[in-house]
Amino acid sequence: MRLDSDFYARPAHDVARSLVGCVVRHVETAGQIVETESYHMDEPACHAYAGVTERTHTLFGPPGHAYVYFSYGIHSLLNAVCEEEGVGAAVLIRALEPVDGIEVMRTRRCLERAEDLCSGPGKLTQALEIGLSLNGSSLVDGPIELLERESEPRIVVGERVGITKAAELPWRFCDADSPHVSRPWPAQMRARRAVA
Numbered sequence: 479m480r481l482d483s484d485f486y487a488r489p490a491h492d493v494a495r496s497l498v499g500c501v502v503r504h505v506e507t508a509g510q511i512v513e514t515e516s517y518h519m520d521e522p523a524c525h526a527y528a529g530v531t532e533r534t535h536t537l538f539g540p541p542g543h544a545y546v547y548f549s550y551g552i553h554s555l556l557n558a559v560c561e562e563e564g565v566g567a568a569v570l571i572r573a574l575e576p577v578d579g580i581e582v583m584r585t586r587r588c589l590e591r592a593e594d595l596c597s598g599p600g601k602l603t604q605a606l607e608i609g610l611s612l613n614g615s616s617l618v619d620g621p622i623e624l625l626e627r628e629s630e631p632r633i634v635v636g637e638r639v640g641i642t643k644a645a646e647l648p649w650r651f652c653d654a655d656s657p658h659v660s661r662p663w664p665a666q667m668r669a670r671r672a673v674a
Contacts, residue, residue, distance in 0.1 A: 483618050488560065494649065499630060503623040509596050510577050511574055512574060512652065512653040513573035513659045514572055516570075524567070525547070530566075537557075537567070544556060544616075546608065546613040547610070555599045573601075575592075575656055576592055635664070636665060
């Protein structure tokens with residue numbers, strides 16, 4: 479079942495944790511979310527920290543919409559807008575485990591190994607063909623579907639990666655048992671894999 483607007487109208491950290499295990503579907507491709515990061519206007523790593531601009535206005539809109547932006551002018555990144563309208567907050571979808579349309583993903587990514595197809599925010603948007611044209615689209619009834627999880631994963635929390643500001647905040651949520659989480663893995667995952 480598709481997630482409704484009430485799911486997103488909550489604190490970004492709660493939504494980020496709850497999204498792990500859900501499924502993202504776009505046309506013929508889909509993946510189960512294994513990693514997310516939350517962002518809030520009160521901290522400098524969030525685009526909303528700068529206030530409402532042409533780039534960030536989607537972040538301040540109603541919850542349950544896609545915020546898609548270019549990272550380094552190369553990769554599209556997919557975020558789910560959260561909290562109440564007027565508050566700039568979102569969850570970055572960082573990694574997926576492919577579950578449908580895997581051969582299509584392999585063609586788009588020019589890769590074979592399933593673990594490499596969606597193990598990063600720019601990789602998964604390429605695999606699912608999610609681009610800037612989908613910025614501002616509804617996640618409740620638009621072309622990108624976010625579906626309820628069927629079981630609750632074991633989640634580990636760590637510091638966000640790939641940023642230089644507020645990187646120490648523990649706002650990264652990962653499926654502890656998934657090899658599809660992006661590198662570097664959180665310390666808890668690394669320690670557990672080393673023992674195994």
